[in-house]
Amino acid sequence: MDGGRGPFREVSAPLSVDKVFLRYAGDAGIVTAVEDVSFAVEEGERLVLLGPSGCGKSTLLRAIGGFLPVAEGAIRLNGRPVTGPGPDRMMVFQEFDQLLPWRTVAGNVAFALRKARGLPKDEAWRRAREWVGRVGLARFADAYPHTLSGGMKQRVAIARAFAVQPAILLMDEPFAALDALSRRRMQDELLSLCEAAGSTVIFVTHGIDEAVRIGTRILVLSPHPGRLAAEYLVPEAARERGSAAFAEIEADIHARVFSGTPPEPQAVLADFREPSLV
Amino acid sequence: MSDHALDAPRRAASGARFHLSTSFWRRAVILAALALAWEAYARWLGNGLLLPTFGETLAALWNSSINGELPARVATSLSLLLAGYGIGIAVAATLTALAALSRWGEDLLGLLTSMFNPLPAIALLPVALLWFGIGPPSLIFVIVHAVLWPLALACHAGFRAVPPTLRMAGRNMGLAGPSYVFGLLIPAALPAILSGLRLGWAFAWRTLIAAEMVFGVSARSGGLGWFIYTNRAQLETANVFAGLLVVVLIGLAVENVVFRTLGRLTIQRWGQES
Numbered sequence: 346m347d348g349g350r351g352p353f354r355e356v357s358a359p360l361s362v363d364k365v366f367l368r369y370a371g372d373a374g375i376v377t378a379v380e381d382v383s384f385a386v387e388e389g390e391r392l393v394l395l396g397p398s399g400c401g402k403s404t405l406l407r408a409i410g411g412f413l414p415v416a417e418g419a420i421r422l423n424g425r426p427v428t429g430p431g432p433d434r435m436m437v438f439q440e441f442d443q444l445l446p447w448r449t450v451a452g453n454v455a456f457a458l459r460k461a462r463g464l465p466k467d468e469a470w471r472r473a474r475e476w477v478g479r480v481g482l483a484r485f486a487d488a489y490p491h492t493l494s495g496g497m498k499q500r501v502a503i504a505r506a507f508a509v510q511p512a513i514l515l516m517d518e519p520f521a522a523l524d525a526l527s528r529r530r531m532q533d534e535l536l537s538l539c540e541a542a543g544s545t546v547i548f549v550t551h552g553i554d555e556a557v558r559i560g561t562r563i564l565v566l567s568p569h570p571g572r573l574a575a576e577y578l579v580p581e582a583a584r585e586r587g588s589a590a591f592a593e594i595e596a597d598i599h600a601r602v603f604s605g606t607p608p609e610p611q612a613v614l615a616d617f618r619e620p621s622l623v
Numbered sequence: 624m625s626d627h628a629l630d631a632p633r634r635a636a637s638g639a640r641f642h643l644s645t646s647f648w649r650r651a652v653i654l655a656a657l658a659l660a661w662e663a664y665a666r667w668l669g670n671g672l673l674l675p676t677f678g679e680t681l682a683a684l685w686n687s688s689i690n691g692e693l694p695a696r697v698a699t700s701l702s703l704l705l706a707g708y709g710i711g712i713a714v715a716a717t718l719t720a721l722a723a724l725s726r727w728g729e730d731l732l733g734l735l736t737s738m739f740n741p742l743p744a745i746a747l748l749p750v751a752l753l754w755f756g757i758g759p760p761s762l763i764f765v766i767v768h769a770v771l772w773p774l775a776l777a778c779h780a781g782f783r784a785v786p787p788t789l790r791m792a793g794r795n796m797g798l799a800g801p802s803y804v805f806g807l808l809i810p811a812a813l814p815a816i817l818s819g820l821r822l823g824w825a826f827a828w829r830t831l832i833a834a835e836m837v838f839g840v841s842a843r844s845g846g847l848g849w850f851i852y853t854n855r856a857q858l859e860t861a862n863v864f865a866g867l868l869v870v871v872l873i874g875l876a877v878e879n880v881v882f883r884t885l886g887r888l889t890i891q892r893w894g895q896e897s
């Protein structure tokens with residue numbers, strides 16, 4: 346890789362996960378959370394990791410974020426192995442307490458810009474206000490996080506992640522703790538932000554409809570230990586909620602993966618790995 | 624819709640201010656009633672050696688303030704206290720840093736605090752006198768002991784209670800080493816740190832006054848505790864009560880002015896107050 350332009354340089358296939366095993370050393374011995382998972386994420390792609398609770402989605406995302414060492418295999422960003430967390434992979438968590446409570450909405454974004462990108466104060470604040478406006482919180486730029494609703498806090502976290510302009514965005518069920526209505530609205534807003542910025546994203550969820558709405562590609566993980574069970578390419582036509590294609594792909598994932606009775610393969614399935622679905 | 628969201632906190636804040644001012648008046652009335660009861664009882668008792676009246680106490684307070692004795696005593700006590708408090712904070716910071724950095728440090732802190740925290744600081748005064756002799760170093764030693772353990776315990780608990788998500792968010796932004804500690808851990812643990820400082824202050828103040836009563840034989844420039852003690856020996860009971868009043872007033876002032884203001888400017892504003 347030619348360096349010199351820093352981690353924010355854009356390269357195709359920015360992220361590759363190669364035969365990765367992830368383990369926890371717990372009280373009851375060693376638990377394998379993720380087993381033999383491989384995939385690559387292309388530039389501008391929105392990859393969704395879909396799977397039931399406890400299948401290791403968060404574990405995998407945390408390893409990509411550099412918070413968890415791989416037991417076997419390798420995770421590479423632009424060809425370099427991931428060894429620790431860094432602002433080239435900005436993460437949005439499910440929990441609302443990911444914002445610094447002692448900084449205002451714009452302050453949180455500005456702080457990230459200064460620490461992650463080394464921007465001077467003025468420039469950081471200017472961009473922070475711009476991004477806060479872009480997620481519809483301009484009026485709350487100077488409010489402290491504890492005065493915001495859960496959805497607004499997630500918006501700030503999303504603005505913070507986008508503002509840093511990482512090579513890849515990692516999102517771990519950012520809308521899971523929201524009510525159905527705001528979840529839908531946030532999905533739509535996230536989608537338009539991603540499309541406008543051409544962002545590369547890995548998005549973790551256990552909601553099939555959310556996966557189909559957000560993703561350009563969906564990887565389904567089987568539970569315990571998490572392995573790749575199936576892969577779906579989501580065609581542009583299926584992205585519209587309520588469209589026939591949306592319903593079709595949703596029903597297919599549901600039938601094939603979550604109820605365990607594989608129906609006939611359908612046209613929307615681009616490719617899926619030999620089912621380790623039981 | 625968002626209008627209401629904006630207005631709600633403001634309304635709540637003005638409500639709190641209103642509440643504060645009524646509670647202030649309530650307290651003022653209670654204090655006045657207590658002073659009145661004191662005055663009445665002391666007059667009825669008619670024995671100034673046992674219990675001077677409120678008026679006599681105020682007069683004694685006024686006189687010993689005017690002649691400069693009481694302010695000098697207070698200054699002595701406060702300077703000792705600040706020295707001990709400062710050293711206590713420094714040592715507590717070092718111990719918690721060690722505890723945050725390594726398992727050995729953590730166990731060291733855990734052991735030391737569980738051993739020394741239950742030990743009343745004043746109980747160390749004989750040892751301090753043996754080691755440091757009669758003089759300020761002995762007093763500072765017991766004050767450090769009074770501040771150190773509760774503060775270290777509170778800080779350590781505060782650091783440990785920083786949510787994992789917040790930690791990860793910080794490291795994700797590239798915080799590491801000092802910028803992680805000062806940019807994330809300390810502000811996140813501030814509620815615990817502040818309550819530790821508050822507790823340490825209260826312990827230190829009580830310990831100092833108690834220690835000064837035992838100690839100070841040679842010191843012409845003894846502190847507030849010594850002022851109380853010598854006046855009792857000379858049967859100047861009004862002065863004793865004046866001294867006690869000052870102890871209470873200083874304790875209240877630090878608690879309500881210094882710490883409450885610190886809290887209002889920081890954790891209360893950030894919604895971190897538990």
Ligand SMILES: Nc1ncnc2c1ncn2[C@@H]1O[C@H](COP(=O)(O)OP(=O)(O)OP(=O)(O)O)[C@@H](O)[C@H]1O
Pocket residue numbers: 369370371376377378396397398399400401402403404405551569
């Ligand atoms: N800190 C940990 N220590 C030990 N085991 C863990 C730890 N975190 C997760 N695990 C194990 O790893 C497995 C995967 O957990 P993970 O949190 O990645 O699941 P998930 O797919 O994100 O689930 P959810 O949808 O509920 O968030 C779990 O079955 C759990 O037993």
Ligand SMILES: [Mg+2]
Pocket residue numbers: 402403404517518
């Ligand atoms: Mg999870």
